[in-house]
Amino acid sequence: MTAYDDQNVFAKILRGEIPCFEVFRDDRTFAFLKDTTRSRSPLIGYAYECQKRDAIDPQAWDIPLAGVATEQQFYPFSRA
Numbered sequence: 001m002t003a004y005d006d007q008n009v010f011a012k013i014l015r016g017e018i019p020c021f022e023v024f025r026d027d028r029t030f031a032f033l034k035d036t037t038r039s040r041s042p043l044i045g046y047a048y049e050c051q052k053r054d055a056i057d058p059q060a061w062d063i064p065l066a067g068v069a070t071e072q073q074f075y076p077f078s079r080a
Helices: 009-014
Strands: 020-026 029-031 045-046 066-067 074-076
Touching: none
Parallel strands: 045 066
Antiparallel strands: 020 029, 066 074
């Protein structure tokens, strides 16, 4: 097995050496957009079709998504 390279791009992002837009972080996950100088890409959620809901109650911690993709189709969200 190759030794861990602490100079890889992901390690630099985690240390704050490369700027990023942090989307979500907890003790197991770090989701980010790498380049903050360009216009932000839309955020897309991924789920299984069986998880589909007609509506949800938004919470203060929710991150707005452009839509959700499932194995069957893409559901775009409209901005109200």
